[in-house]
Amino acid sequence: MESNHVLVVGGGAAGWSAADALVRSDWPGPVTIADPQSPMNRTLVNTGVLTGLLTPGQIARQAPAGTELVRDEVDAIEHDGAVRFRSGNLVRPAAVLVASGSAPRPYADQAGADGASTSERLTHLHSIEDAQRVRTLLPASGGSVVILGAGLIGSETASLLAEAGVDVTLVSRSPVPLRRELGPVMASALLHRHDAHVRTRLGHPVRNITAGSGSAVIELEDGERLEAHVALVAHGTVARRPALPGSREGSIAVDGRLRTGLRHVYAAGGVAAVRTGGVSVRVDHWEDAAAQGAHAARSMIHDVLGGPDPGEYRFTASYSSRIHGSTLTAWGATFPGSRWTQPIDGTAVAVSTHGRRATAVVGLDAAGTVRTIAAEIMAARQNDDGVADGAPG
């Protein structure tokens, strides 16, 4: 084992931030990021590359200063902490962070369809290559896209494409998409925005898709047939990960300090399900992944070097999305079985409460109010706990 060598698996939001935090904290050993691809800002795949505003080079990120980037994929982490690479290499770092992110949920998983003949016209929107493929398949005049799934990425992409003159149809099995993530009031408000700007088929399961060389044909359960240049599958994500002893599929379960249970092996970001308040929560958003990465670095410093205990991870990151001219702002995380309330009559703001505690706040065109309520929630928690959220120690 190389003394104090840390291996970070994946150079995305979580891995990059962890490696950067370790170097900035004067970690006394080499910090290596392993990733078969170049680190990049994935949030710009649709807003930047799909729209043509940015080139792939412009959304790439350099590895943090003071770290080494190895272009290799990690296949497995063994019982003794040894890390096995696709190339056949085997290393034994002092600590490992798994930050391998997520992959798009496969189409057949959720649509309940008979299965689709795959072609390039039936695609996800997760990688730079996906965005470039969609651009190539759409004619200069705009063309048409059917988006399957009206979650955050489906909604944002529907808005971006409609603005660019593409004929968009948004299809979802759920009649009120994002109800769990945003609460019923905000989800309905978003739905009205979609209705005003794109063709919607919400509450319409897909029966079948045939994607050929010239078009994709989507058949809905009610018999309606939608034909488009491209069918985009946006059914959310699932963890993408190397094998770990005792946990070979799905998200990697971690405790509040992002420990996997294997000695000095941690997980953060879209690959991790964090145990907090008696439940496991997986969040796949950029800022939250970066915050988890930094927290995992602090846990490593505590466990390996005897640094201060960072405490339990708290979901206090935010995200925003521009959809049909409105800005959706959200802070925190929603937990299974949460209740939604509207704290201020007449404003498009909702708060999610789990047990006694408010855990998330969302708003449409209400970024300032969301920030104020989030600050109030954090202050109330600090009073309850005597510990500042997100602060180490």
Ligand SMILES: Cc1cc2nc3c(=O)[nH]c(=O)nc-3n(C[C@H](O)[C@H](O)[C@H](O)COP(=O)(O)OP(=O)(O)OC[C@H]3O[C@@H](n4cnc5c(N)ncnc54)[C@H](O)[C@@H]3O)c2cc1C
């Ligand atoms: C189109 C799109 C738009 C989005 N927009 C937003 C947005 O507006 N706001 C927001 O908050 N979030 C957004 N997200 C989600 C956000 O990008 C993710 O939540 C975030 O990137 C997760 O960070 P991560 O570090 O967990 O994973 P990633 O950033 O995906 O990084 C994971 C890295 O691990 C590498 N990797 C995978 N497996 C291995 C392995 N076995 N060995 C080595 N390396 C491996 C991958 O190549 C990748 O580079 C968007 C996602 C997409 C797809």
